[in-house]
Amino acid sequence: MSTPPANSLIHEEAEHFRQQGYLGPLQLCSESEMAAIRAHIDEHVLTSKEHPAPSRLHCRHLDDRVIYDLCAHPAILSRMANLIGPDLMIWSSNFWLKEAGGLEIPWHQDAGYWNLEPPLNLSAWIAIDEVTAENSCVQIIPGSHRTVAPSVPSHEGTSFAKKADPEFVDTSKAVKMELRPGEFFLFNERMLHYSSANHSNRRRLGVAPRITAPFVKVYNDRSPLFAGHSCIMVSGEDRFGLNRLSHPPPGASRSQENKTTS
Numbered sequence: 001m002s003t004p005p006a007n008s009l010i011h012e013e014a015e016h017f018r019q020q021g022y023l024g025p026l027q028l029c030s031e032s033e034m035a036a037i038r039a040h041i042d043e044h045v046l047t048s049k050e051h052p053a054p055s056r057l058h059c060r061h062l063d064d065r066v067i068y069d070l071c072a073h074p075a076i077l078s079r080m081a082n083l084i085g086p087d088l089m090i091w092s093s094n095f096w097l098k099e100a101g102g103l104e105i106p107w108h109q110d111a112g113y114w115n116l117e118p119p120l121n122l123s124a125w126i127a128i129d130e131v132t133a134e135n136s137c138v139q140i141i142p143g144s145h146r147t148v149a150p151s152v153p154s155h156e157g158t159s160f161a162k163k164a165d166p167e168f169v170d171t172s173k174a175v176k177m178e179l180r181p182g183e184f185f186l187f188n189e190r191m192l193h194y195s196s197a198n199h200s201n202r203r204r205l206g207v208a209p210r211i212t213a214p215f216v217k218v219y220n221d222r223s224p225l226f227a228g229h230s231c232i233m234v235s236g237e238d239r240f241g242l243n244r245l246s247h248p249p250p251g252a253s254r255s256q257e258n259k260t261t262s
């Protein structure tokens with residue numbers, strides 16, 4: 001389990017995030033802890049027929065405690081609180097499953113796909129499998145969060161219908177976020193990011209919690225959200241009452257399990 005950074009590092013990290021729009025790679029848990037989580041995901045989460053969202057790959061923090069605990073991990077929340085304050089609300093999470101041969105995801109900024117007002121979001125991309133350039137790690141362009149790139153229709157052979165206008169994408173500055181299982185990186189809603197087709201023979205699985213503050217209105221009656229969607233406060237309090245809230249899914253969190261067994 002990683003320890004939150006000491007004070008001076010907190011300021012350094014926040015400044016890096018403001019300037020570059022991302023932070024990481026950082027450690028969330030050990031590879032052996034992630035191996036146990038991966039087994040749970042493969043056996044119980046990706047195979048389950050009952051899930052709140054229309055797709056098994058979205059918002060599984062709403063029904064599975066292990067996924068909730070991963071998304072609301074202190075290594076993530078301590079960094080996010082350091083950036084936008086202690087009142088934090090998870091409004092979505094997405095598994096990014098790319099099998100061998102899986103398609104490219106074109107360069108894009110997430111803000112254009114979501115209905116948040118104001119469009120404030122912090123994402124973590126957590127590696128469940130080992131993620132390398134060969135099996136299609138996410139690539140980012142540091143500093144690209146300072147410019148809104150217009151969307152244009154995507155090209156053939158990608159899994160998105162739209163992409164960022166290539167005029168706004170300087171791929172010579174791209175950084176490959178290769179991660180060991182249990183590592184993650186943070187990025188904001190305007191970071192340009194992309195992943196190539198998976199040319200390897202290995203699956204690539206990650207999960208990205210989406211976290212905002214409770215002063216943001218989450219329009220959950222609009223795509224990509226769904227009937228029955230709710231947000232969950234993961235830290236601090238909701239002083240605004242703008243959003244439908246629910247509780248974490250039942251089950252002991254791993255930190256509580258550790259307490260009871262130690």
Ligand SMILES: O=C(O)CCC(=O)C(=O)O
Binds near residue numbers: 123
């Ligand atoms: O995992 C990928 O390839 C893309 C991830 C992504 O677009 C996101 O997390 O917003």
